[in-house]
Amino acid sequence: MSRTVYVNGEYLPEGEAKVSIFDRGFLMADGVYEVTSVLDGKLVDFDGHAIRLERSLNELDMRAPVTKDELLNIHRELVAKNDVVDGGVYLQITRGAPADRDFVYPDPDETPCTVVLFTQSKPGITESPAAKNGIKVISIEDQRWGRRDIKTVQLLYPSMGKMMAKAAGCDDAWLVEDGYVTEGTSNNAYIVKDGKIITRQLSKDILHGITRAAVLRFAAEAQMEVEERLFTIEEAQQADEAFITSATMFVCPVVEIDGAQIGGGAPGSIAPRLREIYLDEARKAAI
Known part of the structure; x- marks a missing residue:
């Protein structure tokens, strides 16, 4: 069964999700991520992950492309759409996809960050x-x-x-x-x-x-x-x-x-x- 994933504001079947070949996460590993566990359909330590995400973005001089509340809503929506009981939500934010490859950071006013989230269902995760x-x-x-x-x-x-x-x-x-x-x-x-x-x-x-x-x-x-x-x-x-x-x-x-x-x-x-x-x-x- 295909998962629903989130890419830059859209909820899509995973087979339809696409990211540019010029994305700096792909070319430069220029991105950050978080993994939030899900137990009984609920998010564990979400606030802590959101705070650390903000710190990681700040340390790399990246603008936060979404607010904490927006992120929480996206996480919850993905958990619901994919019927995740136990598992996790993976979040990745990169510096985006400029017109071409370059070591110099792109202008954030012209190149928005790329935001990707997907779920992983892991039944029985606590009984490992x-x-x-x-x-x-x-x-x-x-x-x-x-x-x-x-x-x-x-x-x-x-x-x-x-x-x-x-x-x-x-x-x-x-x-x-x-x-x-x-x-x-x-x-x-x-x-x-x-x-x-x-x-x-x-x-x-x-x-x-x-x-x-x-x-x-x-x-x-x-x-x-x-x-x-x-x-x-x-x-x-x-x-x-x-x-x-x-x-x-x-x-x-x-x-x-x-x-x-x-x-x-x-x-x-x-x-x-x-x-x-x-x-x-x-x-x-x-x-």
Whole structure:
């Protein structure tokens, strides 16, 4: 069954959706994106994603082509048109399609941004086997550009990282720079030692995860100790637990890093508890 998608003000069957070959997202990776989860037909953490989207646009000197309220209406309309119960809504905004390819930014008064949204239906997303059994990760050198705090569409190296993990018989990769873990290919990374949750502090080196912010807030409310600092792969391998967070994986345990089992190779108690709390609170606050 064909999905209904949104392209520059129009709701279209996905087979009829078109974007110019001169679009800077296609030619220059000159664009930003967000993915908002859908649970029970409602949007999770929409406000957080909208605020981060605005920041990403500002950091790239791009005008916001639609308002927050307009974006919310588009998200809801797509969820309804596609009968999405559980899944997500992908949003991408690029600097648009000028008349020809050029490194220089086009005049925004003459070249409007391109706005694309589509849904992905994922029934049973909260019952993922990975969340129950945990995932295995490898470590790789972080070779991305320096502004990882901007959620751009420059995802080639993260894709390469996932393929490296797959070739190694694992599920994902943790990226390492100057000896320290930055984050996962598409998620934030954490370890747990002696009951303390440890994760890298916010900076331009990592994405400011919306799920990360929520999970750390819920952890603090549950009287869990959190320390935001650098950690190494070696420290992670000696941890009691490890886990990741993202908008699509929520909270997911990590049970092996570079072949070393974490916590005996099975999820511990903290990551599953945080996942339970997050999903409960996310459903309550979804709109």
